[in-house]
Amino acid sequence: MESIRFIKRLFQAYYKNQQKSFLSVSNLLEREFAFVPWENNIMIRHIGFISLDFLTDYLIHNVPKHMYSSASLYELPGASKMDNKKYLGCDLIFDIDADHLDTKCKEKHDFWECESCSQSGVGSSPKLCPNPDCKSTRFKKITWICEECLETAKNEIFKLIDGFLEPDFGINKESCFVFFSGHRGYHLHIENKKLRKLSSHERREMVDYITGNNISFTVLGLEKPNIGLGFFNQYVASWPRKIMLKLKEILSIENEEELKNNLSNFSLNKEQIGTIIKERKYIIDNIESQSKNYWNLLGFGIKSWKNLFFNLVKSIGTDIDIPVTIDIHRLIRYPGSLHGSSGFKVVGIEYKNLESFDPFSDPVIFSKKNFLKLEITVPEVPKIRVREITWGPFKMGEVLDLPHDIGIFLLCKNVATLK
Secondary structure (H helix, E strand, C coil), X not given: CHHHHHHHHHHHHHHHXXXXXXXXXXXXXXXXXXXXXXXXXXXXXXXXXXXXXXXXXXXHHHCCCEEEEECEEECCCCCCCHHHCCEEEECEEEEEEHHHCCCCCHHHHCEEEECCCCCXXXXXXXXXXXXXXXXXXXXXXXXXXXXXXXXXXXXXXXXXXXXXXXXXXXXXXXXXXXXXXXXXXXXXXXXXXXXXXXXXXXXXXXXXXXXXXXXXXXXXXXXXXXXXXCCCCCCCCHHHHHHHHHHHHHHCXXXXXXXXXXXXXXXXCHHHHHHHHHCHHHHHHHHCCCCCCXXXXXXXXXXXXHHHHHHHHHHHCCCCCHHHHHCCCCEEECCCCECCCCCCECEEECHHHHCCCCCCCCCCCCCCCCEEEEEECCCEECCEEECCEEECCEECCCEEEEEHHHHHHHHHCCCEEEC
């Protein structure tokens, strides 16, 4: 509890300092607010505010661990029942979280600890505790962040905007508001009166297109061998064009060994990989042509092409948290608030600055000049960079004098306690 009281004092000081400049979201009076307290992690929601002053006053007096506002607009956002709020529409929201991305770094820095016998390990938690005398199914899981997983999440935002929203839906970059979540990913908000009217079902259709879920190659024209693949070239619209451009990009790799490694990611056998490499100029020529037929490759029938295209689609589609986008009553982290699992700020980023945005520096608001003494309380804390310094790894029982910027992060991650 002492650690929580200490963090709350620092969070409170931040909100007091921000009182006159705290960010006001659009349509603030029509949005529902929700908060998670430090003491019990039970969300308090169905709250509305009549002004930004009342909101900041609430933050200063209650100092929540997490803060959210609704993507939806309501006539009565403070009504305790959803049916009584009088729904007006919902912003289009995309959430890209490193938790949902298939990054190899998780097996290096995420870890687990059995709640029954305290046996621990790195990577994903097992279904059963490996201790033969335990066999518990309950684990404490710590998900970490690193350069690789957050860079992967950022790249998914670029894929989403540049690969789908702008070219396929006509949503320009100026309408896309990007936010670092303060911990493991990015949120994309699109505020548009027409898009606010989209139903949950319509948002699902949009999500299916963006992710490539349920894509039908038969509908796209890949059906009969005797008609060839003429419809699949780089000049057509939609998914056929995306698939062909991705295949062309891969086949343009000059180093043969690198090309083999890339093709091996698409469920091709050795013979098929060999055929593609041998015929890659022929395939590229046909991708660039509007009339040629590149169907007749040794070892490739409809099933083989569909299998290749299916795996290409998986690499092209954007990996988003689907329920966030299709839920028209979703709560999303409030810009400018502090994330209680990291101590980092939820930061808005202009598209032009997204490439240079540093999630280990730009959202860090606590001082590197003030120090505190901590004791590590988990078997191992992986390395992490905060600002320009890389810290760790640390072992259980280590007592450390650390600046606030890294110290608050460790306290919020619940891997250390005040000494």
